[in-house]
Amino acid sequence: MAVSRDQIIVAAIQHLNHDPAASIADIAEAAGVSRATLHRHFTSREDLLLVxxxxxxxxxxxxxxxxxxxxxxxxxxxxxxxxxxxxxxxxxxxxxxxxxxxxxxxxxxxxxxxxxxxxxxxxxxxxxxxxxxxxxxxxxxxxxxxxxxxxxxxxxxxxxxxxxxxxxxxxxxxxxxxxxxGAGERGTQSGAGERGPGSGGGPQSAGSA
Amino acid sequence: MAVSRDQIIVAAIQHLNHDPAASIADIAEAAGVSRATLHRHFTSREDLLLVxxxxxxxxxxxxxxxxxxxxxxxxxxxxxxxxxxxxxxxxxxxxxxxxxxxxxxxxxxxxxxxxxxxxxxxxxxxxxxxxxxxxxxxxxxxxxxxxxxxxxxxxxxxxxxxxxxxxxxxxxxxxxxxxxxGAGERGTQSGAGERGPGSGGGPQSAGSA
DNA sequence: ATCATTTGAGACATTTATGTCGCAAATGAT
DNA sequence: ATCATTTGCGACATAAATGTCTCAAATGAT
Missing domain, CATH: 1.10.357 (Tetracycline Repressor; domain 2)
Incomplete structure (x- = not known):
């Protein structure tokens, strides 16, 4: 069954949402096509991402x-x-x-x-x-x-x-x-505004899957 | 002039803040050491990022x-x-x-x-x-x-x-x-809450440098 | 059934990045 | 000045990803 260019695009988006570092091989597999076919639709990984x-x-x-x-x-x-x-x-x-x-x-x-x-x-x-x-x-x-x-x-x-x-x-x-x-209780003064000392990075939840 | 492990770390952070995709070669250059020296301090790129x-x-x-x-x-x-x-x-x-x-x-x-x-x-x-x-x-x-x-x-x-x-x-x-x-003017009702149609991603400013 | 088109498989080539290594040069210590 | 230690250089090896290509197989059209 042939897979259309648009179907490949949809599959690519969904897979990259799940794994932003996915390879061309990963994306092709997720789309249900071979790497060669993916390359027939998009000249390069960069081209695909541009689209x-x-x-x-x-x-x-x-x-x-x-x-x-x-x-x-x-x-x-x-x-x-x-x-x-x-x-x-x-x-x-x-x-x-x-x-x-x-x-x-x-x-x-x-x-x-x-x-x-x-x-x-x-x-x-x-x-x-x-x-x-x-x-x-x-x-x-x-x-x-x-x-x-x-x-x-x-x-x-x-x-x-x-x-x-x-x-x-x-x-x-x-x-x-x-x-x-905002997250403050209505009517509550905003935070005291005093800066804490040089301190911890925010939640490292980015990229969590 | 020898560069300490801590100095390398500081330079690596600053460079990665500027270019998160920087290579080991880029980081070594930014730190003012050779790739070999960087490898004497950190067994791999993965090890450096872990630190x-x-x-x-x-x-x-x-x-x-x-x-x-x-x-x-x-x-x-x-x-x-x-x-x-x-x-x-x-x-x-x-x-x-x-x-x-x-x-x-x-x-x-x-x-x-x-x-x-x-x-x-x-x-x-x-x-x-x-x-x-x-x-x-x-x-x-x-x-x-x-x-x-x-x-x-x-x-x-x-x-x-x-x-x-x-x-x-x-x-x-x-x-x-x-x-x-929040960003709303004090006393203003919050937004109407009506969902717009499936629509545009937020600002693609991520990674802008 | 036949022909045309598209696709998958996998070999091969290229690219880039990383990791290892040996040794001369540089640096530091005495 | 001499010795010890550290470093840079660059060659080499490895790995992974990407890109290209050919051809048999699959699919679609007639």
Whole structure:
């Protein structure tokens, strides 16, 4: 039974999500084709990863479009912006789930991917800026920090899914709550802000499978 | 001029933070020694990475000790717990800065590292549980989600440092504020919670340098 | 049944990284 | 100055992954 290029792509994504360091031989086996056939579809491992990364960027763009990010920026309406933010976050969960390995794939530094990624992030930054102006997001946090925070929270999503820490259906709620309100009890002062001494790296849960 | 084992370690960390995929040859050059000399200190690349990962775990443990995590858990006092949380977060920034590549190093799945990491995370989980009981952290978020969130925020710290998105001195404040209060404007309802359609992966800024 | 197309198998070549080794050179100690 | 120790160099070996190629086998179309 012939396997289509798209089926190979789907299998490759799923396998790389499970084992980001998987070899071409591993991927071919997971896709149910031989290495020679994989090479007939993709000229190299690098070529395959380029295709996968572009697909992830496509989904990121789709999420922004479907959430109406640009319309929300133009409207400036708090309610519209809030909805756009929420929908974008929820859309990003799906993308994080489907393309989880891409979140930390070093191949993203390739210029053509870098450019697309920067452009998409630029749109998010515009949304965060509009949200700050509209009083939806607090204005005392740099928008680039907020963007990096969203990225970090997507990795939290990925970890939670991989380790079964959080039920899939709970993820939208906990992500939204954490992003908008944080983990602190409502009304609690934020942490004392005193810096601890040079100290321990964060959880080394990355890559756990 | 002879280079000590510790100097090699420091140079290796700095170089790997810059280029996580650096080869043994790259690391030797960065350390100012030959490959043969590097091999006299470390039996293999795997051995070197094991040493570096243990060092990162040492710092994570130090951060917990210095922040008085266990004492805070025992005391149950909201103020003590809040201070412990804050100090731990600040300590983790330093660790994230010094050992940033470890956050996404796949080598952490080695059993001996896995065990230490799980133990350290267990202590953090105990702190988050105590914090929820004391009313410092909201109780409606799973503690494992909170732990993953801290990990994700450390990656946000890493990205912000690598890209110069946030001034180093502002990181403790923005991390604390985001962790305890989120990015939403105070009093704003959290996002609508409606899931967007299957959509775009988060910023592919990982690995950007 | 026959022909055309696609695929798998596996041999082979290439590339890159790692690991080992011997010895001259450099460095350090006396 | 001499001796001991350490290091760098580079050749060599090993390993793993990737890429290429040929051809028989499998599959699909007629």
């Amino acid at each position: 996968l990364n572009h697909r992830a960027l496509d989904l990121w763009k789709d999420a922004q479009v479907k959430a109406g990010v640009e319309e929300a920026v133009r409207s400036g309406e708090p309610a519209v912006i809030t909805t756009a933010l929420s929908e974008m976050l929820s859309g990003l969960i799906d993308a994080a789930e489907e393309y989880s390995f891409v979140l930390t794939d070093l191949g993203m530094s390739v210029p053509e991917l870098r450019e697309r990624s920067d452009e998409l992030e630029g749109r998010e930054l515009a949304l965060y800026q509009a949200a700050q102006r509209a009083g939806v997001l607090r204005a005392d946090l740099p928008v680039r920090w907020i963007s990096n925070t969203v990225y970090g929270l997507l990795l939290a999503v990925r970890e939670s899914l991989n380790r079964g820490d959080v039920a899939r259906r709970d993820l939208p709620r906990v992500l939204h709550e954490t992003f908008f309100r | 570096l990962n243990h060092r990162a775990l040492d710092l994570w443990k130090d951060a917990q000790v210095k922040a008085g995590v266990e004492e805070a858990v025992r005391s149950g006092e909201p103020a003590v717990i809040t201070t412990a949380l804050s100090e731990m977060l600040s300590g983790l920034i330093d660790a994230a800065e010094e050992y940033s590549f470890v956050l996404t190093d796949l080598g952490m799945s080695v059993p001996e590292l896995r065990e230490r990491s799980d133990e350290l995370e267990g202590r953090e989980l105990a702190l988050y549980q105590a914090a929820q009981r004391a009313g410092v952290l909201r109780a409606d978020l799973p503690v494992r989600w909170i732990s993953n969130t801290v990990y994700g925020l450390l990656l946000a710290v890493r990205e912000s440092l690598n890209r110069g998105d946030v001034a180093r001195r502002d990181l403790p404040r923005v991390l604390h504020e985001t962790f305890f209060r």
